[in-house]
Amino acid sequence: MWLAIFEQPVAGDLGAPGPLRQMIVDELTKTMHEILRSFARFLPRVAVMLVIVLVGWLIAFVLKSVLRSLLRLARFDRLAENAGAAQVLKKLALPSATELLSRFVFWIAWLGFILVGVSVLEIVGLQEHIGGFFAFLPRIFAAMFLFFIGMLAASFFSRAALLAAVNADLPSPRLIGSTIRTVITILAACMAFEELGLAEHTVLVAFAIVFGSLMLGLALAFGLGGRDLARRFLERRFAHERKEEREDELSPL
Amino acid sequence: MPEGSILSDDFLRELINVGEVDILVGLPTYNDAKTVAQVVQAIRTGLLNYFPRQRAAIINVDGGSRDPSQDLVRAASISDLQHLSNIHALRTLHCISTRYEGGPASGIALRTILSAAELLRAKVCAVFSADSTNTEPEWIGRLLSPVVKDNYDLITPTYRRNKFDGMLVQNLVYPMNRAVYSKRIREPYPTEFAFSGRLGSYFAAQDIWSQDVGKEGAGIYLTIAAITGNFRLGQSFIGTKARVDTGATDLVRAMRQTVGVLFWSLDPNFSVWSSNGMSEPVPTFGAESDLTLEPLRVNRKRLFQMFALGVAELEPVLKSILEPPTVEELQRAAALGEENFRYSDELWVRTIYEFAASYHKQVMNRDHIVQALAPLYRGRAFTFLAENRDASAEEVETKVEGLCREFESRKPYLLQMWNERK
Numbered sequence: 001m002w003l004a005i006f007e008q009p010v011a012g013d014l015g016a017p018g019p020l021r022q023m024i025v026d027e028l029t030k031t032m033h034e035i036l037r038s039f040a041r042f043l044p045r046v047a048v049m050l051v052i053v054l055v056g057w058l059i060a061f062v063l064k065s066v067l068r069s070l071l072r073l074a075r076f077d078r079l080a081e082n083a084g085a086a087q088v089l090k091k092l093a094l095p096s097a098t099e100l101l102s103r104f105v106f107w108i109a110w111l112g113f114i115l116v117g118v119s120v121l122e123i124v125g126l127q128e129h130i131g132g133f134f135a136f137l138p139r140i141f142a143a144m145f146l147f148f149i150g151m152l153a154a155s156f157f158s159r160a161a162l163l164a165a166v167n168a169d170l171p172s173p174r175l176i177g178s179t180i181r182t183v184i185t186i187l188a189a190c191m192a193f194e195e196l197g198l199a200e201h202t203v204l205v206a207f208a209i210v211f212g213s214l215m216l217g218l219a220l221a222f223g224l225g226g227r228d229l230a231r232r233f234l235e236r237r238f239a240h241e242r243k244e245e246r247e248d249e250l251s252p253l
Numbered sequence: 254m255p256e257g258s259i260l261s262d263d264f265l266r267e268l269i270n271v272g273e274v275d276i277l278v279g280l281p282t283y284n285d286a287k288t289v290a291q292v293v294q295a296i297r298t299g300l301l302n303y304f305p306r307q308r309a310a311i312i313n314v315d316g317g318s319r320d321p322s323q324d325l326v327r328a329a330s331i332s333d334l335q336h337l338s339n340i341h342a343l344r345t346l347h348c349i350s351t352r353y354e355g356g357p358a359s360g361i362a363l364r365t366i367l368s369a370a371e372l373l374r375a376k377v378c379a380v381f382s383a384d385s386t387n388t389e390p391e392w393i394g395r396l397l398s399p400v401v402k403d404n405y406d407l408i409t410p411t412y413r414r415n416k417f418d419g420m421l422v423q424n425l426v427y428p429m430n431r432a433v434y435s436k437r438i439r440e441p442y443p444t445e446f447a448f449s450g451r452l453g454s455y456f457a458a459q460d461i462w463s464q465d466v467g468k469e470g471a472g473i474y475l476t477i478a479a480i481t482g483n484f485r486l487g488q489s490f491i492g493t494k495a496r497v498d499t500g501a502t503d504l505v506r507a508m509r510q511t512v513g514v515l516f517w518s519l520d521p522n523f524s525v526w527s528s529n530g531m532s533e534p535v536p537t538f539g540a541e542s543d544l545t546l547e548p549l550r551v552n553r554k555r556l557f558q559m560f561a562l563g564v565a566e567l568e569p570v571l572k573s574i575l576e577p578p579t580v581e582e583l584q585r586a587a588a589l590g591e592e593n594f595r596y597s598d599e600l601w602v603r604t605i606y607e608f609a610a611s612y613h614k615q616v617m618n619r620d621h622i623v624q625a626l627a628p629l630y631r632g633r634a635f636t637f638l639a640e641n642r643d644a645s646a647e648e649v650e651t652k653v654e655g656l657c658r659e660f661e662s663r664k665p666y667l668l669q670m671w672n673e674r675k
Binding site: 078081082156159160162163164165166167169173174251252253 | 505508615
């Protein structure tokens with residue numbers, strides 16, 4: 001309608017000669033048509049993107065529910081408790097490990113669908129980043145898996161060391177257990193960072209320095225600071241152990 | 254069970270040469286050179302004395318001794334008993350020695366003996382401990398006669414013991430086994446016992462041999478399998494139990510072999526023990542219990558210190574295993590100090606049942622649960638020593654009986670924890 005109005009002949013008060021005015025009108029009309037054509041081409045893509053995002057949300061939600069049920073069946077929370085992850089989550093006022101993992105998977109899945117939807121729009125320059133994101137996903141999962149296994153191992157070995165130290169009547173059992181937990185957790189974190197490709201060398205060097213200094217510190221502390229304790233411990237361990245035990249304990253069976 | 258999978262070719266050949274036997278006596282060894290010859294002689298004399306008409310074989314299964322245990326067994330087996338008075342062998346008494354892989358492990362040794370017994374079609378079997386310093390020929394008669402003559406399926410021993418010997422058995426293994434499986438067997442983890450070929454075959458077919466319990470805890474599980482399989486059980490008094498080394502035994506290992514297996518057995522046998530009533534006695538030949546009162550040198554202070562240290566250091570572990578009131582009570586008790594500390598029967602039973610329920614629920618690695626019980630057992634042992642320091646044999650017996658009743662009366666608590674604990 002407004003095009004029609006625009007094309008109405010107007011008295012020469014525009015200051016432009018007739019052919020020029022016609023040319024401007026033609027160009028504007030052409031541009032308008034192109035914009036409209038582009039818009040008409042773009043609209044279905046937006047619609048497709050919206051459909052993908054919506055369907056993606058639905059799939060991600062189903063995935064979350066299924067995963068949550070499976071994790072509950074597999075007693076994943078107990079596993080997380082054993083790994084010591086549950087305590088950390090509690091301290092940070094975060095939901096349970098099952099809930100957290102389910103939500104994480106939901107968001108990753110939905111984000112994936114959103115990015116697929118966005119890629120349908122064929123926006124120049126975005127495709128490469130989207131491809132990069134999908135290529136990075138397996139590494140994120142591998143890093144998470146590595147870290148979780150590391151936490152499990154840290155919990156298992158620290159508890160095993162604590163129990164062995166208590167039953168062997170060694171000094172400072174909890175310190176022994178905590179040291180083992182810390183070292184294994186740091187190692188697991190380093191491996192996870194390496195998998196992600198984040199500051200690989202820095203993390204490795206930092207770990208080597210921390211581990212080396214810890215061992216050196218312990219050796220110095222035990223050898224110099226606790227020289228008497230070390231002597232007593234070694235004497236008791238190797239020189240008088242059998243005699244003392246015989247005096248101390250009866251056959252339990 | 255496929256015998257070929259556990260019996261070596263040479264051993265198999267030797268067994269085939271023996272043919273069939275009526276009685277098979279198994280003798281597991283591991284660095285028992287000091288005592289094994291005397292044990293073999295006692296077994297041989299016993300067999301010739303009590304069962305001269307039966308075809309018999311002694312099977313020595315060695316777990317990889319670094320001393321000449323096996324040579325001594327072979328030497329003892331060819332020594333001429335005919336010179337001894339009143340012994341007249343009517344049958345050849347075979348004696349075979351073999352070495353099993355993966356030893357030393359009591360379970361593998363027992364499995365080897367069971368496989369040999371099946372192959373030789375033994376009607377009656379017995380297992381003797383090679384580390385005993387006072388095995389007597391009469392033990393053969395006392396253990397085997399009820400199986401041979403009265404058709405019992407399992408005869409466990411009762412011993413003459415010091416009142417403080419075997420405290421883990423007295424304070425946990427016997428009372429809990431009795432409460433759960435409703436049979437009053439004094440030595441559920443016997444080192445000497447006799448059983449029928451029927452029970453041997455039944456036990457050999459159990460699906461335990463590839464598991465840890467089959468390697469180390471088969472001894473107590475044989476007793477449990479006999480109870481749950483409704484076999485005919487009895488016990489027989491055999492005399493004083495004396496070992497070469499009466500000193501320290503690795504407590505954690507002992508707990509794995511007994512308490513760990515007892516806890517483990519609750520899962521496959523839930524339908525049996527959950528519906529059992531109060532315990533009932535089993536037929537006993539001779540005294541059910543015989544306690545001696547000689548003073549023993551014990552460092553009670555160290556026991557208490559290790560208990561208190563365990564309660565303090567293992568707090569996060571214990572909190573995962575025990576109910577909060579039990580942990581608090583233990584912490585309060587540990588803080589009382591050596592003079593006033595007492596680990597009551599009620600608290601001890603509650604502790605054990607909560608441990609058993611946590612073991613069932615696998616709140617953490619199961620071996621860690623058993624290890625975490627060791628410091629608490631030391632606390633209980635401390636109390637047992639303190640309470641019975643001047644007690645007579647009858648008084649000790651009364652206290653053990655009281656503890657057994659506590660275990661039995663609180664069995665519903667175990668069931669409740671079993672079903673409800675999250």
